[in-house]
């Protein structure tokens with residue numbers, strides 16, 4: 691498994707599992723505890739796996755949890771996504787920075803989202819299925835959302851007339867999410 695440390699966001703990692711191809715098909719080791727133990731922060735003890743399936747054009751995000759921040763290990767089981775990680779951790783050296791990556795079932799990329807970073811993805815194909823492990827259970831009281839198109843963040847989503855997706859499909863909650871500028875600091879996660 692090849693591991694790349696993000697230059698842009700402190701603690702963010704990208705895993706590229708090796709693919710073994712033969713006449714029957716292909717095989718990858720998709721999870722190794724020893725790799726996790728060696729490379730991830732102490733809080734990356736995964737307690738739950740979540741799987742979502744979406745139609746093309748669905749954008750989920752940008753989501754994070756305060757008080758019980760969730761580290762996430764994200765991969766695509768079917769289709770492809772533009773995956774975005776945003777550092778909203780107060781006092782982080784990379785606060786306000788974002789990283790966008792094309793992850794797909796084909797390329798097998800796995801993205802480690804450090805606890806406290808916001809996460810979202812745009813589905814680029816029909817029936818795109820994403821699976822992620824999380825290090826804390828979900829607590830709706832601590833869930834927070836930032837607008838996917840926040841002008842302060844200026845994320846280059848592949849959205850628009852000549853892009854992969856003309857108009858994203860959002861949940862009502864994501865449509866009504868606040869902009870970063872209006873968020874009190876109590877709603878932002880800590881950096882440790």
Ligand SMILES: Cc1cn([C@H]2C[C@H](O)[C@@H](COP(=O)(O)OP(=O)(O)O[C@H]3O[C@@H](C)C(=O)[C@@H](O)[C@H]3O)O2)c(=O)[nH]c1=O
Pocket residue numbers: 740742750751752753754762809810811828861
């Ligand atoms: C995230 C989640 C949702 N749910 C339920 C709540 C709701 O009824 C339904 C859909 O939830 P949501 O609209 O929050 O799902 P979704 O918009 O897909 O939320 C997810 O977005 C991506 C980007 C993330 O990074 C995740 O951590 C999570 O926030 O599923 C759970 O039961 N457990 C969970 O862990």
